[in-house]
Amino acid sequence: MLRISAAIIMAKTANWLSRLFRKGKGSSLPGVVALRICPEILEKLAGQTKLGTIMVSGTNGKTTTNNMLAGILSSSGYRVVVNSIGANLIGGVTAAFIEKATLGGKVDCDYACLEVDEAFFPVISKKIKPGIVIVTNFFRDQLDRYGELDKTIKFVEDALKMIPEPKLVLNADDPLVAKIQINSGLPAFFYGLGENTGLSEKGGFRVREARFCPLCGERLSYSYYHYGQLGNFQCNKCGFHRPSGKVEACEAAASDGNFSFIIHYPGGSVPVNLPLGGLYNIYNALAAFSAGFLLERDPLKMSVYLKSYRPATGRMEEFNCPDKKVVLNLVKNPTGFGEGLTYLLSSAGPLDVLIAINDQAADGRDISWLWDVDFEMLEQIHGRINIFVCTGLRAQEMGVRLKYAGVPAEKIIVEPGYSNAVRRIMAGAAQHTYLLATYTALWPVEKELRKYVT
Numbered sequence: 001m002l003r004i005s006a007a008i009i010m011a012k013t014a015n016w017l018s019r020l021f022r023k024g025k026g027s028s029l030p031g032v033v034a035l036r037i038c039p040e041i042l043e044k045l046a047g048q049t050k051l052g053t054i055m056v057s058g059t060n061g062k063t064t065t066n067n068m069l070a071g072i073l074s075s076s077g078y079r080v081v082v083n084s085i086g087a088n089l090i091g092g093v094t095a096a097f098i099e100k101a102t103l104g105g106k107v108d109c110d111y112a113c114l115e116v117d118e119a120f121f122p123v124i125s126k127k128i129k130p131g132i133v134i135v136t137n138f139f140r141d142q143l144d145r146y147g148e149l150d151k152t153i154k155f156v157e158d159a160l161k162m163i164p165e166p167k168l169v170l171n172a173d174d175p176l177v178a179k180i181q182i183n184s185g186l187p188a189f190f191y192g193l194g195e196n197t198g199l200s201e202k203g204g205f206r207v208r209e210a211r212f213c214p215l216c217g218e219r220l221s222y223s224y225y226h227y228g229q230l231g232n233f234q235c236n237k238c239g240f241h242r243p244s245g246k247v248e249a250c251e252a253a254a255s256d257g258n259f260s261f262i263i264h265y266p267g268g269s270v271p272v273n274l275p276l277g278g279l280y281n282i283y284n285a286l287a288a289f290s291a292g293f294l295l296e297r298d299p300l301k302m303s304v305y306l307k308s309y310r311p312a313t314g315r316m317e318e319f320n321c322p323d324k325k326v327v328l329n330l331v332k333n334p335t336g337f338g339e340g341l342t343y344l345l346s347s348a349g350p351l352d353v354l355i356a357i358n359d360q361a362a363d364g365r366d367i368s369w370l371w372d373v374d375f376e377m378l379e380q381i382h383g384r385i386n387i388f389v390c391t392g393l394r395a396q397e398m399g400v401r402l403k404y405a406g407v408p409a410e411k412i413i414v415e416p417g418y419s420n421a422v423r424r425i426m427a428g429a430a431q432h433t434y435l436l437a438t439y440t441a442l443w444p445v446e447k448e449l450r451k452y453v454t
Contacts, residue, residue, distance in 0.1 A: 001104075001105060003037065003038045004038050004041055004044055004105040005103055005104055005105055006037055006038070007033070007034040007035075007037035007038035007041050008034060008041075008098060008101050008102075008103055008105060009103055010033050010034070010037055011029075011030035011031065011033045011034040011037075011095070011098045012030065012098065012103075014029050014030055014033045015029065015030040015095075015098075015099075027083070027085050027086075027087035027092055027095060028087045028089065028091040028092040028095055029091070029095070030094075030095040030098045030099070031087075031090065031091035031092060031093065031094030031095035031096075031098060032091040032094075032095075034094055034095075034098055035090065035091065035094055041094065041097075041098075042090070042093065042094045042097065042124075042127050042128065043127045043128070044105065045094075045097035045098070045101055045105070045107050046097055046107075046112060046127070046128040048106070048107040048108075048109070049081065049107070049109055049110070049111065049112045050109065050110050050111075051078070051110045051111050052111060052112075052130075052131035052132070053111070053112040053113075053114060053128050053129070053130045053131060053132075054069060054111065054112070054113050054114070054130060054131065054132040054133075054134065054291055055114050055115075055116050055121070055124070055125060055128075055130040055132070055133050055134070056069070056113070056114070056115045056116065056133075056134045056136065056287070057115075057116045057117070057118050057121050057133070057134070057135055057136070057156055058118065058134075058135045058136030058137050058138060058171075058177070059118070059136070059137055059138050059139040059152075059333065059335075059336075060136060060137055060139060060280060060332075060333070060335065060336045061136040061137065061280055061281075061283060061284045061287070062086070062088060062115040062116075062136060063084075063085070063086040063088075063115055063312050063315055064276075064281060064284040064311060064312065064315050065115075065134060065136055065284040065287045065288050066082065066083070066084075066113050066114070066115040066288075067082065067084050067113075067309075067311075067312055068284060068285060068287075068288035068305075068306065068309055069113050069134075069287075069288040069291050069292060070082040070084065070111075070113040071305055071309060072288060072289075072292045072297055072301075072302050072305050072306075073110070073111050073113065073292070073295070073297070075301070075305045076297060076298075076301065078110040078111055079108060079109045079110050079111075080109060080110065080111045080112070080113055081096050081097055081099075081100050081107070081109045081111070081112040081113070081114075082096060082112070082113045082114070083095070083096040083114055083115055084096075084312060085312055085313060086115060086312065088114075088115045088116050088117040088120070089117055089120050090120055090123060090124055093114055093116065093124055093128075096112075096114070097112075112128070114128070114130075118152050118153075118155050118156055119152070119155050121155055121156050121159050122155055122158060122159035122162075125159045125160075125162070125163055126159070126162060129163055129164060129166075130163065130166055131166065131167060132166065132167045132168075132169060132291055132294060132295075133160065133163070133166045133167070133168055133169070134169040134170075134287050134290075134291055135156060135168070135169070135170050135171065135177050135180060136171060136177075136283065136284070136287055137171055137174045137176075137177060137228070137230065137283070138152065138153055138174065138176040138177060139228060139333050139334070139335040139336070140333060140334065140335075140369070140372075149176070153176060153180075156180070157180060157183055157184060160180070160184050160186065161184065165186075166186065167187070167189065167294055168180065168181060168184070168186050168187065168188040168189065169188070169189050169191065169287060169290045169291050169294065170188045170189070170190050170191075171190075171191065171192065171230070171283065171287070172190035172191060172192035172242055172243045172244070172245045173192045173193060173226065173230040173231055173232070173233075173242060173283075174210070174228075174229060174230050175210045175213070175214055175220060175229060175233050175240070175242075176210050176214055176229065178190070178240075178242065178243055179214045179215060179240070181243070182215065182240075188243075189246050189247075189290055189293075189294060190243045190244065190245045190246055190247075191245050191246065191247040191248065191283075191286040191287055191289070191290040192242070192245035192247075192248050192249075192286070193226055193230075193248070193249045193252065193279075193282055193283060193286070194245075194248050194249060194250040195223075195224045195232065196249075196250065196251065196252040196253075196261075199226065199252055199254070199279060200224040200225065200226060200231070201224065201225055201226075210229035210233075211229075213235035213237065213238060213240050214240075215235070215238050215240045216235060216237050216238040216240070218235050218236065218237035218238065220233045220234065220235055221233070221234050221235075221236060222234070226279055227279060227280070227335065227338065227339055227342070228335040228338075230283075246265065246266055246290070246293075247263060247264070247265045247286055247289055247290045247293060248263070248264050248286075249261045249262065249263055249264075249272075249282050249285075249286055250262050250264060252282060254277070254346060257276075257277040257318075257327075257343075257346075257347070258273065258274060258275050258276065258277065259272075259273075259274045259276065259277070259279075259281065259282055260272065260273045260274070261274070261282060263285075263286065263289055263299070263303070265289070265293055265299055266293075268299060270299045270300055270302075270303045271303065272285065272303050272306050272307070273306075273307045274306055274307070274309070275307065275308075275309065275310075276309070276311060276316050277316055277327075277343045277346070278316055278329075278339055278340070278342075278343050279339060279342070280336070280339050281316065285306050285309075288302075288306075289302055289306070313328070313442065313443070313446055314328050314329060314330040314437065314442040314446065315329065315330060316329050316343075317329070317446075319449060319452075319453050320453060320454055321426065321433075321452050321453055321454060322452075322454055323431065324426075324430065324431045324432065324433050325431065325432050325433070326426075326433045326434075326435070326449065326452075327343075327432075327433070327434050327435070328435045328437070328442075328445065328446060328449060329343075329434070329435070329436050329437075330436075330437060330438075330439065330442055331436045331437065331438060332363070332364075332438060332439060333369060334369055334372040334373045334374075337370075337373045337436070338373055338374050338377075340436055341373070341374065341375065341377055341378060342377070343434075344378065344381065344385075344434060345377065345378075345380070345381060347432055347434070348432075349384065349430070349431060349432055350384050350385070350386055350429070350430040350431065350432065351381070351384055351385045351386065351430050351432050351433070351434060352385070352386050352387050352389075352425050352428035352429075352430040352432070352433045352434070353385055353387070353388050353389070353425075353433075353434050353435075353436070354388075354389040354390075354391065354421060354422070354425040354433070354434070354435040354436070354437075354445070355388065355389070355390050355391070355398050355402075355435075355436050355437075356390075356391045356392040356395075356418070356421070356435070356436070356437035356438065356441035356442075356445050357370070357390070357391075357392045357393070357394040357395065357397070357398045357437075357438055357441065358392045358393045358394065358438050358439075358440045358441045359393055359394050360393070360440045362439045362440050363438040363439050363440050363441070367394050367397060370397065370398065370401050371401065373401075375401060375402060375405035375407070376405050376406060378405065378407065379405075379406050382406070382407065382408065382411075385407075385411065386411070386428055386429060386430050387411055387412075387413055387424075387425070387428055388402055388407060388411055388412050388413065389413045389415055389421050389424050389425045390402070390412065390413065390414045390415070390421075391414075391415050391416055391417065391418055391421030391422075391441070391445075392416065392418075392437070392438070392441045393416070393441075395414050395415065395416045395421075396414055396416075398414075399412050399414040418441075418444045418445055418447075418448050419448050421445075421448075422435075422445060422448035422449055422451075422452075423448075426449075426452050435449065
């Protein structure tokens with residue numbers, strides 16, 4: 001017990017010093033320090049959770065889904081441990097419990113909502129046995145770190161075999177996620193987005209991750225799709241197909257950066273007004289709603305909470321700045337970046353755009369993935385985009401990619417320094433400013449942006 005107390009004291013001190021000297025958000029360091037002193041501290045603290053642990057894994061949408069679910073539970077009066085700003089390795093998960101722990105090692109919480117990196121899912125789920133596991137989607141992400149996509153999926157599938165009777169919440173529209181239920185033999189609660197006029201597409205889709213059936217290798221066919229490989233898929237050889245969603249969004253409509261839709265669930269339906277742009281955020285809301293439904297939360301109250309949801313840093317985060325609307329969004333792989341660009345297409349009026357690209361370990365050292373992003377789609381709105389400011393460690397390469405995508409050279413500004421880059425974009429004439437940043441560039445860009453917030 002003394003060792004646990006010492007670890008917590010040192011971890012909280014490290015967190016205080018980190019914030020005092022502005023050396024980060026203190027989201028992982030306390031956990032790293034505590035684990036050095038007491039390697040079993042995560043199991044000890046997490047074991048005090050009274051009602052259960054929910055883990056969220058997958059490529060995109062982990063932070064938003066996890067925070068939505070934590071908010072649903074908190075708004076119902078439950079005490080929740082949550083790694084809310086996306087620190088999803090073992091240090092970040094441990095830090096979330098450290099934050100709630102007393103110096104004596106007591107954690108008074110009902111639920112733990114934990115976003116977990118796919119590669120660390122086996123390690124963390126071995127220490128904390130989740131009652132519910134949400135898997136959002138699988139896209140190619142950080143090839144230099146994890147290797148091929150099949151390897152990433154295997155991390156999760158193998159770990160699920162070691163968890164006693166977990167309840168799975170799976171994305172029905174992603175064949176790579178849907179197959180988990182078949183491979184694991186575990187019961188699953190599926191969610192998905194139905195066919196929606198104006199949002200769903202019929203043909204010509206650019207599927208990169210799952211052109212072929214993950215069970216037999218035959219080419220998949222789609223009656224409609226939403227983005228990436230997400231849609232109504234069917235294998236005409238082995239019969240593998242999109243499972244029916246227990247929770248499904250229909251009648252979705254976009255308006256001024258927001259979405260309205262109807263969620264159908266077993267026994268009823270409820271309207272949802274989501275104050276977030278990006279089609280992927282409907283999926284995040286569906287995943288959180290599904291887990292809440294399994295935890296017997298009231299559907300109408302969940303809808304009310306989702307209407308008031310405010311995103312974490314860089315997840316379609318809006319800022320109040322003089323004379324303009326500013327949105328900051330995290331980008332980390334071709335599919336997520338592509339959806340961010342699609343949001344630009346739906347925005348009205350002139351735009352100024354900043355793109356911050358780094359190649360540190362958390363971003364992925366190999367930036368060749370930028371050539372898989374469909375920047376060419378922006379050709380249809382070149383006339384509305386005043387400037388592209390490229391910043392970060394790989395600003396020059398980003399500028400080259402835009403040039404090859406057909407962006408006029410006079411609209412491309414390469415400014416590696418964050419301060420000058422943000423200053424230039426905020427001096428732009430457009431009333432809509434959009435900033436996209438990779439993970440390690442996100443925080444410094446956000447810090448500079450805060451200087452312009454009213």
